[in-house]
Amino acid sequence: MQTITANNYSVYFDSKGYETLTEMLKPSHYSKIFILVDENTSQYCLPHLLNNLATEIEIEIIELEVGEIHKNIATCTEVWGALSELGGDRKSILINLGGGVISDLGGFVACTFKRGIDFINIPTTLLSMVDASIGGKNGVDLGNLKNQIGIIREPKAVVVDTQFLSTLPQNEMRSGLAEMLKHGLIHDKEYWNKFKNLKNLSTEDLNQLIHQSIEIKNEIVCEDLTENGIRKALNFGHTLGHGIESYFLENEDKTSLLHGEAIAVGMILESYISKEKNLLSNEEYQEIKYIINDIFDRVEFTEKDINEIIELLIYDKKNEFGKVQFALLDGIGKIIINQETDNELIFKAFKDYAI
Template sequence: MQTISATNYSIFFNEKSYEFLAEVLVPNRYSKVFILVDENTATHCLPTFLANLATEVTIEIIELEAGESQKNIETCLQLWHSLTELGGDRKSILINLGGGVISDIGGFVACTFKRGIDFINVPTTLLAMVDASIGGKNGVDLGNLKNQIGIIREPKAVLVLPEFLATLPSNEMRSGLAEMLKHGLIYDKEYWNQFKNLSDLNTEDLNILIHQSIQIKNNIVSEDLTENGIRKSLNFGHTLGHAIESYFLESDSKTPLLHGEAIAIGMILESYISKEKKLLTNEEYHEIKYIIKDIFETVNFSQTDIKNCIDLLIFDKKNEFGKVQFALLDGIGAIKINQECDNDLIYNAFEDYQS
């Protein structure tokens, strides 16, 4: 697959990823290579990665427990201490080998250690490949509130190795698929149409779709790195999706949802709101609803659940001047940003989602 050029870095695929590493990880450029993994990627991905990594620079491995619960400032403190104790300096480089949590927290730690060291993202989940590793957003959660603390700074490179997808359970693959569906809905109707017959896709088809999805996100980010305009379109499904994800994460009575599972719900809800605001036809809305529901199981919400999710909207990082901001569909393949919505319409969206 062809290398994609981002604003200040490149996204390499397959064998070109290891060729890039061999060229860049040399002693006169970097003093030490740190590789951040979680317990899953340490087992399933790290051996293959190290076997293909050709460098004379000293390598140190830092391992975290897996899961969203690790994406906090306390974990950052542990990582800063580990980097210091293992001899990290300003000429060190951090390679983030893992899913979205590893990409987000690893990038944030690299951006803040010694006032900033280089980092490379090597996403090992579908979600991280098409979303978390691309675009320079790095950060952590504040309690159960998603991505409240962070910085935008692009990596040295992103290396996409689809072979790692073979290590994923099916629910993790579906989670990443949600972001790919989003890219079609907000940017490219023809790309969206390719997901109507998922059962017909083979591995090569999936690799092509991954490349296209990354290209779509990169096109958007390249126009608006700091999210003052068109990059807000990537928030479609995330205003309500993040609130749902946060609520299920903090509630003792709920089973936490994967990011993509929550965003899938958010996309249906926000498509309903788009329809009610006359931005989306009834036919388009039902197409979106049924295609997403065919992939993701319906989650039940009580009235209390809905109220608690709505209460969390005020903490959404996209809000401006105390107003909750939505990115809504303006037909399939287009978007309108900075849209407001009253709570009654949100309640109606939840009701329709469950019907």
């Protein structure tokens, strides 16, 4: 697949990615290589990477526990300490081998260790391939609040190797599909239409869809790196989706949702709000609701759940001047940003979702 050029880095695919790594990772460029993994990627992905990593530089592995619950400053402190103890200096480089948690946290650690060292993202989940590893957003959660602490700084490179997808369970694959569906809804109706019959997609079709999804996100990010304008389009489904994800993460009586599972619900809810604001036709809304519900399991919400999720919205990092901001659909394939809504309409959206 063809290399995608971003603002200050490129996204390389499969063998081209490893050829590029070989060129980049020379003793004249870096003093030491650190590879950040979690328990899963250490077992299933690290051997494949090391077999394709040709370098004379010393390599150190730093392993984390699995899960969003560990995406916090405490874990960063552990990684900063490991980097120091293992002889990391300003000419070290950090390779983040994993999903969204590893990409987000590893990028943040690299940006802040010794006031900033280089890092490379090698995403191993579908979600991180099409979303977390692209665009330069690095950060961690603050308690149960998503991505409250962070910085925007782009990696030296991203390497996408779709062989890693064979290690994923089905729920992780579906989680990544949510962001791909979003890219079609906000930017490209023709791309969205390709997801209407997933059963007929081949492996090659999926690879091309991944490449196109990355192209869509990259195009938007290149236009607005610091999220002052059009990049806010990428927040569609995330205002309510992040609230849902945070709420389920902090409540012991709830089964935690994967990021994509929460965003799938958020996209249906925010599509309903778009419809009620006469931005989206009822026919388009019903199509979106049907396709997403055909892929993802329905999530149940009590009135108490909804009230507490709405209360969490005030902490959303997209808010401005104390007001909750939504990116809403202006028809399939188009978006309108900086939209406000009231709690009554949000409640109606949840009630319609349950039907």
